[in-house]
Amino acid sequence: MFKTQVENAIDLLYPRSCVQCGDAVEERGPFPHLCPPCVRRIHWVRSPACTVCGYPFFGAIEADRECPHCILLRPVFGSGRTAVLLKGAARELVHGIKYRREIHLLRDVRAVLERAKELVEFTAGAALVPVPLHPRKRRERGFNQSRLLAEVLASLSPGGGVEEVLCRTLDTETQTRFDRGERLRNLKNAFAISPDFSLSKRKRYVLVDDVFTTGATLNSCAKVLRSNGAKRVDVATFGHG
Ligand SMILES: [Zn+2]
Ligand SMILES: [Zn+2]
Structure with missing residues (x-):
């Protein structure tokens, strides 16, 4: 060959x-x-699933609804989908890219997403907004994995594109001296609209991140988009962790 x-x-x-x-x-x-x-x-997620975090319901439940965790989150975004459960090989792909900078694994991530039809349909036509890294972190890692994911999704789902609308103004990772409650409060002020960007009321924005864990970061990002004029905000993640 x-x-x-x-x-x-x-x-x-x-x-x-x-x-x-x-x-x-x-x-x-x-x-x-x-x-x-x-x-x-690899466990690809299919409906029925939680409408907020995308976690699938196993067993007798037939319709999509919120899982118990997400009722407590009180999300300000419309709905959320995820491609896979973040364990085994799927988890290793994310960790390899994020912590070992094994960018070549992005080809496997793409292959996973190509098979995540529900997620690709969900992101079609939307402005894909990567969850930003703080510039310090971005320099340290050399890239933002959420941005790379958003680019892959944009290439798979027609009509949309990546828009780096958000920036991170507070380096939350250096705040280990604070307790969890304080860190969560600080997270609320960690994001802002990037300079030179304005939001359109007509567009649908889909926040993109590698993993859905508590949803707190995604919710903070969604709040910034909503309070700056975005009417429709949804969430797409590679894996549910
Ligand atoms: Zn959920
Ligand atoms: Zn193997």
């Missing part, structure tokens, strides 16, 4: 082994860094 020089170089730098179990990945399939058994164990 024809391979470009760049691909050859990438293969040399990053031998094709499964990021989750270390087994060799032989075929040039859609998942270059995951072996087929690990791919089969």
Whole structure:
């Protein structure tokens, strides 16, 4: 099979082994860094699921509704979807990119999202807004993983595009001296609209983040969008953690 020089170089730098179990990945399939058994164990989320965080309901529930955790969150965004449960191989992809800067794993993330039809339909036509990193963190990591995810989603779902409408004005990660309550209160003031941006009432904004955990960060971002004129704000995450 024809391979470009760049691909050859990438293969040399990053031998094709499964990021989750270390087994060799032989075929040039859609998942270059995951072996087929690990791919089969990925849990893609389908309805019925929580309308806020996207966590699926197992068992007898047939309709979408809020899960008990999200009722307490009191979200200011409309609804939220997620592609996968963030465990096993899916979790390893996010951690590899985020903590080990293994950007090549983005190809596997793309392959996961290509198979997350409900999420791709959900983000179609929307302005995709990455949850921003503080400039210090962004420099340290070299990229914002939420921005990379938003770009992948934009390329998969027609009609939309990435708009970096938000910026992070407060470095919340340096606030370890505060207790959880204080950190949550500070989170409320951690985001702002980027200079030179104004929001459109007609657009639908979808906040994009790698993981939905408590939803507090996404809710803070949604509040800033809403209070600056956005009428429709939803949330899309790669995984529910
Ligand atoms: Zn594997
Ligand atoms: Zn939920």
